[in-house]
Protein backbone atom coordinates (compact mmCIF):
# COMPACT_ATOMS: atom_id res chain seq x y z
CA UNK A 158 0.00 0.00 0.00
CA UNK A 159 2.75 2.43 0.87
CA UNK A 160 5.26 2.99 -1.83
CA UNK A 161 8.66 4.48 -1.21
CA UNK A 162 10.30 7.27 -3.12
CA UNK A 163 12.30 5.07 -5.49
CA UNK A 164 10.42 6.40 -8.50
CA UNK A 165 12.48 9.53 -8.47
CA UNK A 166 14.69 9.53 -11.53
CA UNK A 167 18.10 10.88 -10.85
CA UNK A 168 21.69 11.09 -12.01
CA UNK A 169 22.84 9.98 -15.47
CA UNK A 170 19.45 8.53 -16.45
CA UNK A 171 17.73 11.76 -15.72
CA UNK A 172 20.30 13.63 -17.80
CA UNK A 173 19.77 11.28 -20.77
CA UNK A 174 16.02 11.75 -20.64
CA UNK A 175 16.40 15.51 -20.51
CA UNK A 176 18.64 15.35 -23.62
CA UNK A 177 16.18 13.16 -25.52
CA UNK A 178 13.40 15.50 -24.66
CA UNK A 179 15.27 18.50 -25.99
CA UNK A 180 16.18 16.66 -29.23
CA UNK A 181 12.58 15.79 -29.96
CA UNK A 182 11.65 19.44 -29.81
CA UNK A 183 14.00 20.17 -32.72
CA UNK A 184 12.35 17.53 -34.93
CA UNK A 185 9.03 19.24 -34.80
CA UNK A 186 10.32 22.33 -36.56
CA UNK A 187 10.84 20.26 -39.71
CA UNK A 188 7.06 20.04 -39.97
CA UNK A 189 4.75 22.97 -40.26
CA UNK A 190 4.07 23.43 -36.56
CA UNK A 191 5.28 26.13 -34.26
CA UNK A 192 6.37 23.58 -31.68
CA UNK A 193 5.59 20.08 -30.44
CA UNK A 194 2.77 21.32 -28.21
CA UNK A 195 1.16 22.77 -31.31
CA UNK A 196 1.64 19.43 -33.07
CA UNK A 197 0.16 17.44 -30.18
CA UNK A 198 -2.87 19.72 -29.90
CA UNK A 199 -3.59 19.52 -33.62
CA UNK A 200 -5.87 16.41 -33.51
CA UNK A 201 -8.24 18.20 -31.12
CA UNK A 202 -9.11 20.70 -33.84
CA UNK A 203 -9.76 23.62 -31.55
CA UNK A 204 -8.09 27.03 -31.70
CA UNK A 205 -9.13 27.52 -28.08
CA UNK A 206 -8.05 24.10 -26.82
CA UNK A 207 -5.98 25.41 -23.91
CA UNK A 208 -8.93 27.44 -22.71
CA UNK A 209 -11.42 24.57 -23.28
CA UNK A 210 -9.30 22.18 -21.24
CA UNK A 211 -8.80 24.65 -18.41
CA UNK A 212 -12.53 25.34 -18.31
CA UNK A 213 -13.36 21.62 -18.18
CA UNK A 214 -10.88 21.19 -15.33
CA UNK A 215 -12.35 24.14 -13.43
CA UNK A 216 -15.77 22.47 -13.65
CA UNK A 217 -14.57 19.31 -11.93
CA UNK A 218 -12.14 20.99 -9.51
CA UNK A 219 -14.67 21.54 -6.68
CA UNK A 220 -15.33 17.79 -6.60
CA UNK A 221 -11.60 17.03 -6.66
CA UNK A 222 -10.94 19.42 -3.78
CA UNK A 223 -13.64 17.80 -1.64
CA UNK A 224 -12.16 14.37 -2.31
CA UNK A 225 -8.63 15.66 -1.65
CA UNK A 226 -9.66 17.17 1.71
CA UNK A 227 -11.45 13.99 2.80
CA UNK A 228 -8.52 11.74 1.81
CA UNK A 229 -6.07 14.02 3.63
CA UNK A 230 -8.16 13.75 6.81
CA UNK A 231 -8.29 9.96 6.60
CA UNK A 232 -4.53 9.77 5.98
CA UNK A 233 -3.96 12.14 8.89
CA UNK A 234 -6.05 9.87 11.12
CA UNK A 235 -4.05 6.89 9.89
CA UNK A 236 -0.48 8.26 9.96
CA UNK A 237 -0.83 11.01 12.55
CA UNK A 238 -0.97 14.83 12.32
CA UNK A 239 2.83 15.14 12.60
CA UNK A 240 3.13 13.41 9.21
CA UNK A 241 0.04 14.67 7.40
CA UNK A 242 -0.55 18.37 7.74
CA UNK A 243 -4.22 19.41 7.76
CA UNK A 244 -3.82 22.17 5.16
CA UNK A 245 -0.83 21.10 3.07
CA UNK A 246 -0.67 19.18 -0.22
CA UNK A 247 -0.65 15.39 0.07
CA UNK A 248 2.78 13.73 0.10
CA UNK A 249 3.07 11.64 -3.11
CA UNK A 250 4.35 8.49 -1.46
CA UNK A 251 1.33 7.68 0.72
CA UNK A 252 -1.24 7.54 -2.07
CA UNK A 253 -0.64 3.95 -3.09
CA UNK A 254 0.68 4.74 -6.56
CA UNK A 255 4.15 5.90 -7.62
CA UNK A 256 2.84 9.01 -9.31
CA UNK A 257 -0.25 9.58 -7.18
CA UNK A 258 -2.31 9.16 -10.35
CA UNK A 259 -4.71 6.65 -8.83
CA UNK A 260 -5.58 6.41 -5.14
CA UNK A 261 -7.43 3.08 -5.38
CA UNK A 262 -4.90 1.32 -3.20
CA UNK A 263 -5.75 3.41 -0.17
CA UNK A 264 -9.41 2.46 -0.35
CA UNK A 265 -8.92 -0.02 2.50
CA UNK A 266 -7.70 2.63 4.95
CA UNK A 267 -10.02 5.42 3.84
CA UNK A 268 -13.36 3.90 2.83
CA UNK A 269 -16.37 5.84 4.10
CA UNK A 270 -18.24 2.82 5.48
CA UNK A 271 -15.91 -0.04 6.44
CA UNK A 272 -17.44 -3.44 5.91
CA UNK A 273 -20.14 -2.15 3.59
CA UNK A 274 -18.43 -3.43 0.50
CA UNK A 275 -19.83 -3.10 -2.94
CA UNK A 276 -19.93 -6.07 -5.24
CA UNK A 277 -16.99 -8.19 -6.25
CA UNK A 278 -18.27 -10.95 -8.51
CA UNK A 279 -14.86 -12.59 -9.02
CA UNK A 280 -15.46 -15.47 -6.58
CA UNK A 281 -18.88 -16.11 -8.12
CA UNK A 282 -17.36 -16.20 -11.62
CA UNK A 283 -14.86 -18.81 -10.41
CA UNK A 284 -17.64 -20.79 -8.71
CA UNK A 285 -19.60 -20.85 -11.95
CA UNK A 286 -16.53 -22.11 -13.83
CA UNK A 287 -15.97 -19.13 -16.12
CA UNK A 288 -13.16 -19.39 -18.70
CA UNK A 289 -11.50 -16.45 -20.53
CA UNK A 290 -13.54 -17.30 -23.64
CA UNK A 291 -16.75 -17.27 -21.55
CA UNK A 292 -15.88 -13.77 -20.38
CA UNK A 293 -15.47 -12.59 -23.96
CA UNK A 294 -18.70 -14.36 -24.99
CA UNK A 295 -20.42 -12.39 -22.25
CA UNK A 296 -18.85 -9.18 -23.51
CA UNK A 297 -19.89 -10.04 -27.08
CA UNK A 298 -23.46 -10.54 -25.86
CA UNK A 299 -23.39 -7.07 -24.27
CA UNK A 300 -22.93 -5.49 -27.69
CA UNK A 301 -25.25 -7.92 -29.50
CA UNK A 302 -27.96 -7.00 -26.98
CA UNK A 303 -27.64 -3.41 -28.20
CA UNK A 304 -28.04 -4.51 -31.80
CA UNK A 305 -24.38 -4.73 -32.74
CA UNK A 306 -23.41 -7.68 -34.93
CA UNK A 307 -21.74 -10.76 -33.49
CA UNK A 308 -17.95 -10.85 -33.71
CA UNK A 309 -16.42 -12.27 -36.89
CA UNK A 310 -15.31 -15.90 -36.61
CA UNK A 311 -11.71 -14.90 -37.28
CA UNK A 312 -11.76 -12.84 -34.11
CA UNK A 313 -12.01 -16.00 -32.07
CA UNK A 314 -9.33 -17.90 -33.97
CA UNK A 315 -6.91 -14.97 -34.22
CA UNK A 316 -7.13 -13.49 -30.74
CA UNK A 317 -5.05 -14.43 -27.75
CA UNK A 318 -7.41 -14.42 -24.77
CA UNK A 319 -5.35 -16.21 -22.15
CA UNK A 320 -1.72 -16.33 -21.21
CA UNK A 321 0.01 -19.10 -23.19
CA UNK A 322 1.91 -21.62 -21.09
CA UNK A 323 4.71 -22.17 -23.61
CA UNK A 324 6.04 -18.64 -24.16
CA UNK A 325 6.34 -15.21 -22.69
CA UNK A 326 3.97 -12.56 -24.04
CA UNK A 327 3.35 -8.94 -23.24
CA UNK A 328 0.17 -9.18 -21.20
CA UNK A 329 -0.99 -5.57 -21.44
CA UNK A 330 -4.55 -5.83 -22.85
CA UNK A 331 -4.68 -4.51 -26.39
CA UNK A 332 -7.07 -4.41 -29.36
CA UNK A 333 -5.78 -4.61 -32.91
CA UNK A 334 -7.16 -3.47 -36.25
CA UNK A 335 -5.30 -5.18 -39.11
CA UNK A 336 -6.84 -2.63 -41.47
CA UNK A 337 -8.04 -5.12 -44.08
CA UNK A 338 -11.68 -4.66 -42.96
CA UNK A 339 -11.97 -8.19 -41.63
CA UNK A 340 -9.18 -9.04 -39.23
CA UNK A 341 -9.64 -7.67 -35.70
CA UNK A 342 -8.02 -9.19 -32.66
CA UNK A 343 -7.48 -8.85 -28.93
CA UNK A 344 -4.46 -9.83 -26.93
CA UNK A 345 -5.16 -10.16 -23.23
CA UNK A 346 -4.04 -12.58 -20.53
CA UNK A 347 -7.55 -12.77 -19.13
CA UNK A 348 -7.96 -13.75 -15.51
CA UNK A 349 -11.23 -14.73 -13.93
CA UNK A 350 -12.04 -11.64 -11.88
CA UNK A 351 -14.24 -8.59 -12.01
CA UNK A 352 -11.55 -6.22 -13.25
CA UNK A 353 -10.89 -8.38 -16.30
CA UNK A 354 -14.61 -8.81 -16.90
CA UNK A 355 -14.85 -5.03 -17.29
CA UNK A 356 -11.61 -4.82 -19.29
CA UNK A 357 -12.89 -7.47 -21.74
CA UNK A 358 -15.88 -5.22 -22.47
CA UNK A 359 -13.55 -2.23 -22.81
CA UNK A 360 -11.37 -4.04 -25.35
CA UNK A 361 -14.39 -5.25 -27.31
CA UNK A 362 -15.57 -1.65 -27.54
CA UNK A 363 -12.34 -0.93 -29.47
CA UNK A 364 -13.07 -3.88 -31.77
CA UNK A 365 -16.60 -2.69 -32.45
CA UNK A 366 -15.30 0.81 -33.16
CA UNK A 367 -12.87 -0.74 -35.69
CA UNK A 368 -15.73 -2.70 -37.25
CA UNK A 369 -18.10 0.25 -37.42
CA UNK A 370 -15.65 2.49 -39.30
CA UNK A 371 -13.99 -0.25 -41.35
CA UNK A 372 -15.51 0.87 -44.67
CA UNK A 373 -14.18 4.42 -44.47
CA UNK A 374 -10.96 5.34 -46.29
CA UNK A 375 -7.97 4.23 -44.21
CA UNK A 376 -7.10 7.77 -43.19
CA UNK A 377 -10.46 8.14 -41.39
CA UNK A 378 -10.38 4.77 -39.65
CA UNK A 379 -9.61 6.14 -36.23
CA UNK A 380 -11.32 7.66 -33.22
CA UNK A 381 -12.94 11.06 -33.80
CA UNK A 382 -10.12 12.50 -31.72
CA UNK A 383 -7.37 10.73 -29.74
CA UNK A 384 -9.69 10.35 -26.71
CA UNK A 385 -12.74 8.73 -28.30
CA UNK A 386 -11.56 5.13 -28.35
CA UNK A 387 -10.76 5.11 -24.64
CA UNK A 388 -13.81 7.16 -23.69
CA UNK A 389 -16.19 4.70 -25.33
CA UNK A 390 -14.53 1.70 -23.71
CA UNK A 391 -14.64 3.36 -20.31
CA UNK A 392 -18.29 4.41 -20.73
CA UNK A 393 -19.19 0.76 -21.43
CA UNK A 394 -17.23 -0.23 -18.33
CA UNK A 395 -19.30 2.12 -16.16
CA UNK A 396 -22.41 0.21 -17.19
CA UNK A 397 -20.92 -3.28 -16.82
CA UNK A 398 -19.82 -2.66 -13.23
CA UNK A 399 -23.27 -1.72 -11.95
CA UNK A 400 -25.11 -4.12 -9.60
CA UNK A 401 -28.04 -4.00 -12.01
CA UNK A 402 -25.92 -5.44 -14.80
CA UNK A 403 -24.15 -8.04 -12.67
CA UNK A 404 -27.55 -9.20 -11.49
CA UNK A 405 -28.73 -9.49 -15.11
CA UNK A 406 -25.72 -11.74 -15.75
CA UNK A 407 -26.67 -14.00 -12.89
CA UNK A 408 -23.48 -13.20 -11.03
CA UNK A 409 -25.33 -11.64 -8.12
CA UNK A 410 -28.46 -13.03 -6.57
CA UNK A 411 -29.51 -10.20 -4.33
CA UNK A 412 -27.62 -6.96 -4.12
CA UNK A 413 -27.74 -4.63 -1.20
CA UNK A 414 -28.75 -1.19 -2.35
CA UNK A 415 -28.41 1.26 0.50
CA UNK A 416 -26.69 4.57 0.77
CA UNK A 417 -23.57 3.23 2.56
CA UNK A 418 -22.89 0.70 -0.20
CA UNK A 419 -23.53 3.30 -2.88
CA UNK A 420 -21.19 5.83 -1.29
CA UNK A 421 -18.47 3.20 -0.95
CA UNK A 422 -18.93 2.27 -4.61
CA UNK A 423 -18.77 5.86 -5.84
CA UNK A 424 -15.82 6.57 -3.54
CA UNK A 425 -13.89 3.66 -5.07
CA UNK A 426 -14.67 4.98 -8.54
CA UNK A 427 -13.58 8.49 -7.50
CA UNK A 428 -10.24 7.26 -6.14
CA UNK A 429 -9.55 6.02 -9.63
CA UNK A 430 -11.21 8.51 -11.96
CA UNK A 431 -11.46 11.81 -10.07
CA UNK A 432 -7.97 11.50 -8.58
CA UNK A 433 -6.61 10.73 -12.05
CA UNK A 434 -7.97 13.84 -13.74
CA UNK A 435 -5.58 16.59 -12.56
CA UNK A 436 -2.63 14.23 -13.01
CA UNK A 437 -3.54 13.73 -16.68
CA UNK A 438 -3.74 17.48 -17.03
CA UNK A 439 -0.39 18.10 -15.36
CA UNK A 440 1.41 15.60 -17.61
CA UNK A 441 0.92 17.57 -20.81
CA UNK A 442 0.70 21.01 -19.21
CA UNK A 443 4.28 20.44 -18.19
CA UNK A 444 5.30 19.22 -21.65
CA UNK A 445 3.52 22.05 -23.44
CA UNK A 446 5.53 24.48 -21.29
CA UNK A 447 8.74 22.62 -22.17
CA UNK A 448 7.96 22.44 -25.89
CA UNK A 449 6.97 26.08 -26.09
CA UNK A 450 10.20 27.09 -24.45
CA UNK A 451 8.41 28.72 -21.53
CA UNK A 452 10.67 26.84 -19.16
CA UNK A 453 14.30 25.91 -19.60
CA UNK A 454 16.29 22.78 -18.91
CA UNK A 455 17.49 24.06 -15.57
CA UNK A 456 13.87 24.42 -14.40
CA UNK A 457 12.38 21.16 -15.66
CA UNK A 458 12.09 19.35 -12.35
CA UNK A 459 10.99 22.22 -10.14
CA UNK A 460 8.42 23.26 -12.72
CA UNK A 461 7.01 19.72 -12.60
CA UNK A 462 6.50 19.99 -8.86
CA UNK A 463 5.12 23.52 -9.12
CA UNK A 464 2.42 22.27 -11.50
CA UNK A 465 1.85 19.21 -9.37
CA UNK A 466 1.18 21.38 -6.35
CA UNK A 467 -1.01 23.74 -8.34
CA UNK A 468 -3.25 21.17 -10.03
CA UNK A 469 -3.12 17.99 -7.97
CA UNK A 470 -2.31 19.30 -4.48
CA UNK A 471 0.44 16.68 -4.26
CA UNK A 472 3.99 17.38 -3.10
CA UNK A 473 7.16 15.26 -3.33
CA UNK A 474 8.01 12.94 -0.45
CA UNK A 475 11.43 14.52 -0.06
CA UNK A 476 13.09 17.69 -1.24
CA UNK A 477 13.88 17.60 -4.96
CA UNK A 478 16.34 19.55 -7.10
CA UNK A 479 17.35 20.02 -10.74
CA UNK A 480 19.78 17.13 -10.24
CA UNK A 481 16.64 14.99 -10.53
CA UNK A 482 14.26 14.49 -13.43
CA UNK A 483 11.08 13.14 -11.87
CA UNK A 484 8.80 13.59 -14.91
CA UNK A 485 10.99 10.99 -16.63
CA UNK A 486 9.79 8.34 -14.19
CA UNK A 487 6.51 8.31 -16.06
CA UNK A 488 6.54 5.94 -19.03
CA UNK A 489 4.67 8.26 -21.38
CA UNK A 490 7.19 11.03 -20.83
CA UNK A 491 10.21 8.80 -21.33
CA UNK A 492 8.59 7.24 -24.42
CA UNK A 493 7.28 10.58 -25.67
CA UNK A 494 3.60 9.62 -25.83
CA UNK A 495 1.02 12.41 -25.50
CA UNK A 496 -1.19 12.13 -22.44
CA UNK A 497 -3.92 14.73 -22.88
CA UNK A 498 -6.18 12.08 -24.41
CA UNK A 499 -6.51 10.59 -20.92
CA UNK A 500 -7.72 13.91 -19.57
CA UNK A 501 -10.22 14.26 -22.39
CA UNK A 502 -11.36 10.63 -22.27
CA UNK A 503 -11.83 10.73 -18.50
CA UNK A 504 -14.32 13.56 -18.95
CA UNK A 505 -15.80 12.39 -22.24
CA UNK A 506 -16.65 8.92 -20.94
CA UNK A 507 -19.17 10.45 -18.53
CA UNK A 508 -20.70 12.58 -21.28
CA UNK A 509 -21.13 9.49 -23.46
CA UNK A 510 -22.43 7.39 -20.58
CA UNK A 511 -24.95 10.08 -19.64
CA UNK A 512 -26.19 10.29 -23.25
CA UNK A 513 -26.43 6.49 -23.60
CA UNK A 514 -28.31 6.27 -20.30
CA UNK A 515 -30.74 8.96 -21.38
CA UNK A 516 -31.31 7.09 -24.66
CA UNK A 517 -31.91 3.92 -22.66
CA UNK A 518 -34.47 5.75 -20.50
CA UNK A 519 -32.43 5.07 -17.39
CA UNK A 520 -31.29 8.48 -16.38
CA UNK A 521 -33.18 11.60 -15.57
CA UNK A 522 -31.29 14.34 -13.73
CA UNK A 523 -34.52 15.48 -12.07
CA UNK A 524 -35.42 12.07 -10.69
CA UNK A 525 -33.44 11.13 -7.57
CA UNK A 526 -34.58 7.54 -7.96
CA UNK A 527 -32.65 7.30 -11.22
CA UNK A 528 -29.08 8.34 -10.36
CA UNK A 529 -26.58 8.11 -13.18
CA UNK A 530 -24.25 5.66 -11.45
CA UNK A 531 -26.91 2.93 -11.37
CA UNK A 532 -27.68 2.97 -15.09
CA UNK A 533 -27.07 -0.12 -17.24
CA UNK A 534 -27.44 0.19 -21.00
CA UNK A 535 -27.47 -3.59 -21.57
CA UNK A 536 -30.25 -4.63 -24.00
CA UNK A 537 -30.98 -1.04 -24.98
CA UNK A 538 -31.31 -0.85 -28.76
CA UNK A 539 -31.69 2.92 -28.43
CA UNK A 540 -28.34 3.28 -26.67
CA UNK A 541 -26.82 0.96 -29.30
CA UNK A 542 -28.06 3.25 -32.04
CA UNK A 543 -26.43 6.28 -30.42
CA UNK A 544 -23.17 4.40 -30.03
CA UNK A 545 -23.11 3.18 -33.63
CA UNK A 546 -23.90 6.66 -34.91
CA UNK A 547 -20.82 7.85 -33.03
CA UNK A 548 -18.57 4.98 -34.10
CA UNK A 549 -19.37 4.75 -37.80
CA UNK A 550 -18.07 8.26 -38.48
CA UNK A 551 -14.54 7.35 -37.43
CA UNK A 552 -12.44 10.48 -37.81
CA UNK A 553 -14.13 11.56 -41.05
CA UNK A 554 -15.62 14.67 -39.44
CA UNK A 555 -14.37 17.10 -36.79
CA UNK A 556 -14.86 15.40 -33.44
CA UNK A 557 -17.29 17.98 -32.12
CA UNK A 558 -19.54 17.37 -35.12
CA UNK A 559 -19.37 13.61 -34.61
CA UNK A 560 -20.26 14.15 -30.97
CA UNK A 561 -23.07 16.54 -31.78
CA UNK A 562 -24.64 14.25 -34.36
CA UNK A 563 -24.60 11.35 -31.92
CA UNK A 564 -25.45 12.90 -28.55
CA UNK A 565 -26.36 16.54 -29.21
CA UNK A 566 -23.31 17.94 -27.39
CA UNK A 567 -20.35 19.51 -29.10
CA UNK A 568 -17.99 20.50 -26.30
CA UNK A 569 -15.98 18.83 -23.62
CA UNK A 570 -18.03 19.22 -20.46
CA UNK A 571 -17.05 18.34 -16.90
CA UNK A 572 -20.63 18.49 -15.68
CA UNK A 573 -21.44 14.91 -16.67
CA UNK A 574 -18.71 13.69 -14.33
CA UNK A 575 -20.07 15.90 -11.56
CA UNK A 576 -23.55 14.45 -12.13
CA UNK A 577 -22.28 10.89 -11.93
CA UNK A 578 -20.56 11.57 -8.60
CA UNK A 579 -23.30 13.85 -7.23
CA UNK A 580 -24.33 11.60 -4.30
CA UNK A 581 -20.67 11.24 -3.29
CA UNK A 582 -19.99 14.95 -3.68
CA UNK A 583 -22.88 15.78 -1.33
CA UNK A 584 -21.63 13.20 1.12
CA UNK A 585 -18.03 14.50 1.00
CA UNK A 586 -19.20 18.07 1.53
CA UNK A 587 -21.16 17.12 4.64
CA UNK A 588 -18.37 14.94 5.95
CA UNK A 589 -15.74 17.66 5.48
CA UNK A 590 -18.02 20.13 7.23
CA UNK A 591 -18.58 17.71 10.09
CA UNK A 592 -14.83 17.32 10.70
CA UNK A 593 -14.16 20.98 9.80
CA UNK A 594 -11.68 20.18 7.08
CA UNK A 595 -9.80 22.81 5.21
CA UNK A 596 -10.78 22.38 1.56
CA UNK A 597 -7.89 23.14 -0.79
CA UNK A 598 -4.22 23.29 0.13
CA UNK A 599 -1.51 25.76 1.02
CA UNK A 600 2.19 25.60 0.26
CA UNK A 601 4.06 24.46 3.34
CA UNK A 602 7.74 24.57 2.53
CA UNK A 603 10.28 23.92 -0.21
CA UNK A 604 9.50 21.03 -2.53
CA UNK A 605 12.18 21.60 -5.12
CA UNK A 606 15.35 23.70 -5.30
CA UNK A 607 17.54 24.57 -8.25
CA UNK A 608 20.58 23.15 -6.52
CA UNK A 609 20.54 20.73 -3.66
CA UNK A 610 23.55 22.46 -2.04
CA UNK A 611 21.41 25.51 -1.40
CA UNK A 612 18.42 23.54 -0.32
CA UNK A 613 19.12 23.25 3.38
CA UNK A 614 18.62 19.50 3.02
CA UNK A 615 15.31 19.45 4.79
CA UNK A 616 11.69 19.65 3.79
CA UNK A 617 8.63 19.85 5.93
CA UNK A 618 7.28 16.43 6.80
CA UNK A 619 10.29 14.54 5.49
CA UNK A 620 14.01 14.60 5.06
CA UNK A 621 16.37 14.85 2.17
CA UNK A 622 17.76 11.36 1.80
CA UNK A 623 20.66 11.80 -0.58
CA UNK A 624 18.54 10.42 -3.38
CA UNK A 625 20.64 11.96 -6.12
CA UNK A 626 23.57 9.72 -5.23
CA UNK A 627 21.55 6.54 -5.49
CA UNK A 628 21.34 5.85 -9.19
CA UNK A 629 18.20 4.16 -10.30
CA UNK A 630 18.13 1.59 -13.01
CA UNK A 631 15.62 2.72 -15.53
CA UNK A 632 14.41 0.89 -18.53
CA UNK A 633 12.63 2.65 -21.29
CA UNK A 634 10.10 0.34 -22.84
CA UNK A 635 9.81 0.60 -26.55
CA UNK A 636 6.65 -0.48 -28.24
CA UNK A 637 7.21 -0.88 -31.93
CA UNK A 638 4.09 -0.40 -33.92
CA UNK A 639 3.78 -2.22 -37.20
CA UNK A 640 3.10 0.56 -39.66
CA UNK A 641 -0.12 -0.76 -41.16
CA UNK A 642 -1.73 -1.81 -37.90
CA UNK A 643 -3.46 0.40 -35.41
CA UNK A 644 -3.80 -0.81 -31.91
CA UNK A 645 -5.27 0.44 -28.69
CA UNK A 646 -3.56 -0.37 -25.48
CA UNK A 647 -5.10 0.24 -22.11
CA UNK A 648 -2.08 1.71 -20.45
CA UNK A 649 -2.11 4.80 -18.42
Ligand SMILES: [Zn+2]
Pocket residue numbers: 359360363386387390645646647
Ligand atom coordinates in the same frame (compact mmCIF):
# COMPACT_ATOMS: atom_id res chain seq x y z
ZN1 LIG B 1 -8.50 0.94 -24.33
